[in-house]
Amino acid sequence: MNEKKLQAKDFITIGIFTALLFVVEFACGMLGFIHPYIVASYVVMIPIVGSIPMMLFYTKIEKFGMLSIMSVLLAIIMFVTGMGYLGAPLIIAAGVIADLIAKSGGYKSFRETVISYGVFCLWICANYFPVVVSADSYRKNLIDVGYSVEYCDNLFRAINSKTIAVLLVLCFVFGCVGALIGKAIVKKHFEKAGIV
Template identity: 30%
Template sequence: MDHKLQVKDLTHIGIFLVIYYILICICSMAGVLTAMAMKSALIAWIFFALAPFISGIFTGPVVILLMTKLQKPWGFFIFGIIPPILLALTGHTWIVPAGSLIFVILAEIILRLGKYKSFSAMMLAHAVFNIWTMMPLFAVILSAKMQASVVKKMGSELVSVIFTLPNIAPIIIIAFIGGIIGAFLGKLMLKKHFQKAGIV
C-alpha cells in the first residue's frame, strides 16, 4: 500500500469535509437554538447534550465511509482538524480547535493502531473524534466573550446553572455514545464498501 497522501486522497477529504460540516451545522444548530429558547435549565441542558449526540449519529456513515477510502497516515487528522478551525474562523473562540486537537490526535492514533483496516478502531476513533462537537460548550465556560454572548440569549440565571464544569463534562460521554451509534449505522449502510476495502 502506498502510504503517501495523493491528490485523490485530498479530493476525498475535501468532498467529505463539506458534507460533514453541513451535517454538523444542521445538527448542532438545531440542538443549540432549541436549547437557548428553553426557560427550564434541565430541558435546555438536554437539548445542549443532544446536539453532539445527534451529530455523532448523523455524521457516522460519512466519517466511516471516509475512513474506508482513506487508509493512510495523517489523512484523518487533516480531515478532523479543519471543522474546529472553521468554527473558530466563523465566530467561535480558538479554545474550540485547541481542545479539539486532543480528540483528533487520539482518533488518528487509534486508526493507526488498527492499521486503518479494523472496524473496531474506526468505531472507537469516530466516537472519540465526535467529542470535539461539544467543545463550544466548554468554550462558554472558559471564554468570557462566549459566555457574555450566551447570557444575552438565555439570561445569566440559566447560564450560571447550565454552564458549569460538573454539568457540561457529562456531555463528553453523551457525545462518545452518539459516535458509537453513528459508526454502527455507518457499518450497516456501508457493508459492501467494507468488503471491498478489506475492513475487518
C-alpha cells in the same frame, strides 16, 4: 497505492468529507437556538447523523494523516464561522488521537474504527469550551447581545464545568453507537451498490 505518503486524491477526499460533516454540524446547530437543552443534545445528534458520512470516509482511509488533516480543517472552519479559537487544540488533539487508534487497527479493523470515531466525536465538545472556560463573561455577553435570561439560565444549567465531563463521556458513547449505525447504513446502501 502502497506508498506511505498522501496523494492528491486523498486530499480531495478529505476536503469533500469535511464539507459534508460541516453541513451536518451546521444543520444540527441551527436547531440549537430553539432551546438550550438542544445545544446540550448535540452530543447525541451530531455523532449519530455525522456517522453516515464519516463511516464512508473511514472506508477510504488507508494512510496516517487523513483524520488529522480533517481535524485541522474543522478547527479552521470553526474559527472562521465564529465559534472561537479556544476549542481548536481539543479538536486537533481528538483528530490525531483518533487517527492513531485507527492506525493501530490498520484502518480496517471494526473495533478500532468504532473507538476511533468515538474519540473523533469529542471535537463536538470543543464547541462548548467558551461556555465552560469563561462562563461568567460569556453569560454577560449573551445577555448583552439580547438573549433572554431564561435562555442563559437553561444553557448554563445544561452546560457547565460539572456537566462537561458527562457530555464528553456521552459524546464518546454516542460516537460509538453512531459508528455502529453508520456502519450498518454504509453496508445497506453503499456496499450493495459497489461503491465502497
